Amino acid sequence: MTATIKLIGDTIQHYIEEELSKNSNPIQSIEEFILDIAQKFNEKDHENCFSINLLALETVSISESLRKTCIEVYDLWTDTYYQKLVDSGFSSEKARELSLILQLMIEGAITISLIRNDTTMLVSAAEKIPILLNTK
Numbered sequence: 001m002t003a004t005i006k007l008i009g010d011t012i013q014h015y016i017e018e019e020l021s022k023n024s025n026p027i028q029s030i031e032e033f034i035l036d037i038a039q040k041f042n043e044k045d046h047e048n049c050f051s052i053n054l055l056a057l058e059t060v061s062i063s064e065s066l067r068k069t070c071i072e073v074y075d076l077w078t079d080t081y082y083q084k085l086v087d088s089g090f091s092s093e094k095a096r097e098l099s100l101i102l103q104l105m106i107e108g109a110i111t112i113s114l115i116r117n118d119t120t121m122l123v124s125a126a127e128k129i130p131i132l133l134n135t136k
Contacts, residue, residue, distance in 0.1 A: 001059065002069040008052055009073030016080045026088040027133045030081070034106060034126035038119040051110045078103040085133075098133065105132075 019036055023029035052073055060067040081102045085095035109125040 001063070002065055005052055005056075005066065005069045005073060009069075009076060012051070013073075013076050013080060016077060020080065020084045024088070026084050026090075027130050029084065030102065030133070031126045031129040034109070034122055034129065037106075037110065038113070038122035038126070041113060041119050041122065051107060053107055053111050053114075074103065074107075101132065 016033065019033040020026075020029045023032060052070060056066075056070040060070060078099045082095045082099035085098055086092060090098065105125050105128070109121040112121040113119050
């Protein structure tokens, strides 16, 4: 199971990197990334896309190794947001704080979108990116 979580995590990691590299402006790239998730959410079998939330919630209480693997995956994704922000001129401290907030926002929006079978939360999260990132 840990290999599966790592594989899913790596696949999503590459997707995040690819999407964020499409635009040098961090506000626009992250906003577009979240809107892309929303669009793909409507096009695919979205229960198997974009996150390990459901798998993590089901497994972390039964296995310490699975819990640690989920942490590694989430840290990997957070580091991707961090690197995008640092590369865009944010200080390391500010980028660390904002990357954690971005991770929470995006994962929360994905989870609620899955529960509601609706992309409203993803679109709302994307709309808030300019407000969140407009402070270096």
